[in-house]
Amino acid sequence: MHFFRYKNGELHAEDVPVRELAETYGTPLFVYSHATLLRHFMAYKKAFSDFPHIICFAMKANSNSAIVRLFAKNGGGADVVSGGEIYRALRGGMPSNRIVYAGVGKTEKEIRFALKEKILMFNVESEEELVEIDRIAGLMELKAPVALRVNPDVDPRTHPYISTGLEKHKFGIPIEEAFEYYKLAAKLHNIKVVGIHKHIGSQITQVSPFVDALKKVMALVDKLSRCGVKIKYLDIGGGLGITYKDEEPPMPHDLARGLAPILKNRGLTIITEPGRSITGNAGILVTKVLYLKNTKNKRFLIVDAGMNDLVRPSFYDAYHHILPVIKSMRKTIIADVVGPICESGDFMAKDREVKAVKPGEFLSVMSAGAYGFSMSSNYNSRPRAAEILVKGKEHSLIRKRETYNDLLRGEVIPRFL
Ligand SMILES: *Cc1c(COP(=O)(O)O)cnc(C)c1O
Numbered sequence: 001m002h003f004f005r006y007k008n009g010e011l012h013a014e015d016v017p018v019r020e021l022a023e024t025y026g027t028p029l030f031v032y033s034h035a036t037l038l039r040h041f042m043a044y045k046k047a048f049s050d051f052p053h054i055i056c057f058a059m060k061a062n063s064n065s066a067i068v069r070l071f072a073k074n075g076g077g078a079d080v081v082s083g084g085e086i087y088r089a090l091r092g093g094m095p096s097n098r099i100v101y102a103g104v105g106k107t108e109k110e111i112r113f114a115l116k117e118k119i120l121m122f123n124v125e126s127e128e129e130l131v132e133i134d135r136i137a138g139l140m141e142l143k144a145p146v147a148l149r150v151n152p153d154v155d156p157r158t159h160p161y162i163s164t165g166l167e168k169h170k171f172g173i174p175i176e177e178a179f180e181y182y183k184l185a186a187k188l189h190n191i192k193v194v195g196i197h198k199h200i201g202s203q204i205t206q207v208s209p210f211v212d213a214l215k216k217v218m219a220l221v222d223k224l225s226r227c228g229v230k231i232k233y234l235d236i237g238g239g240l241g242i243t244y245k246d247e248e249p250p251m252p253h254d255l256a257r258g259l260a261p262i263l264k265n266r267g268l269t270i271i272t273e274p275g276r277s278i279t280g281n282a283g284i285l286v287t288k289v290l291y292l293k294n295t296k297n298k299r300f301l302i303v304d305a306g307m308n309d310l311v312r313p314s315f316y317d318a319y320h321h322i323l324p325v326i327k328s329m330r331k332t333i334i335a336d337v338v339g340p341i342c343e344s345g346d347f348m349a350k351d352r353e354v355k356a357v358k359p360g361e362f363l364s365v366m367s368a369g370a371y372g373f374s375m376s377s378n379y380n381s382r383p384r385a386a387e388i389l390v391k392g393k394e395h396s397l398i399r400k401r402e403t404y405n406d407l408l409r410g411e412v413i414p415r416f417l
Pocket of ligand 1: 273
């Protein structure tokens with residue numbers, strides 16, 4: 001459920017006409033709905049309210065500090081995958097003791113930063129990383145709180161690029177080896193074992209892979225407990241899917257209901273790391289039609305948003321609904337909606353049925369709130385888009401559109417040129 005709806009034939013973000021936003025702030029433009037973000041976040045809080053829990057928003061889905069602030073203010077935490085995301089989380093007002101840190105390639109600098117800021121825990125992905133964190137924590141005379149990210153070898157039945165929990169993937173520690181790693185961790189002087197972590201993939205549209213994975217993890221938690229290794233935090237990862245086209249993914253309460261029998265009466269604090277399912281349908285990308293180009297066999301709608309703004313169609317062959325900002329009674333055409341980038345892979349939609357539009361009119365690419373701006377780039381030297389947060393009748397710029405000057409920031413021309 002989201003709050004982008006037509007009123008009197010005009011697409012609104014909550015109570016604000018999207019056309020007005022496009023005219024005020026220009027395009028391409030990311031528009032987020034405060035009510036939708038909060039609703040999706042609270043759905044998780046409510047679903048897991050029977051357990052001590054922290055909803056750690058996966059910042060890589062949308063790392064704008066205003067959005068992080070919204071979750072921080074409502075008791076949420078952050079799941080980060082880099083030092084940069086720790087920095088953003090802190091700048092967004094996230095308490096450091098609600099930050100969990102995953103990622104297979106943490107550098108010494110990042111580990112030091114995380115230790116200094118006293119994050120809740122490191123989700124450790126290999127033996128080498130565990131030893132490295134122990135070493136650095138020793139130098140800093142600190143104890144590093146650690147969970148091991150286990151790879152439960154469960155197929156999430158999603159796109160291969162976004163599945164992470166199979167044995168062939170680079171993520172986590174194979175679950176059958178994890179017990180040995182925990183024994184090692186317990187012996188390291190500067191490591192404090194506090195949790196266990198798993199995350200099996202993204203855009204998962206069934207509960208059963210989560211249940212299968214959790215059962216495997218729980219068997220390990222029990223085995224550890226028998227050997228005196230106490231787990232406090234059980235981090236079940238993120239990955240719940242959303243409706244892009246016609247998917248019918250489970251809701252957070254379906255997930256919680258499926259997992260509750262396994263989690264009950266264990267005294268664990270549950271951590272979840274939703275990203276897409278919170279922000280995905282809470283954001284749209286507004287774009288302007290530049291040209292209509294017809295060739296013998298094809299029609300192209302050329303718009304001012306490209307793969308540098310939203311890479312998902314190009315990268316994952318992802319489907320996004322494309323809606324006119326002003327509804328029309330015009331005839332339907334079939335066209336490729338493409339961007340201005342010099343790549344054949346630069347498209348928002350292929351062979352899509354859309355209402356005929358004219359240059360200068362606006363389109364809305366739906367479900368662009370997750371892995372949209374956060375994956376955007378300056379490719380083709382295109383300044384990155386502006387981001388707006390709407391709350392009721394109010395709207396506020398939460399990231400300025402980049403300027404040409406921003407494109408050159410940090411570049412240096414050497415003396416010998
Ligand atoms: C990407 C990621 C998430 C979030 O995944 P979503 O599908 O956006 O919910 C959570 N945890 C980890 C470790 C991740 O890498």
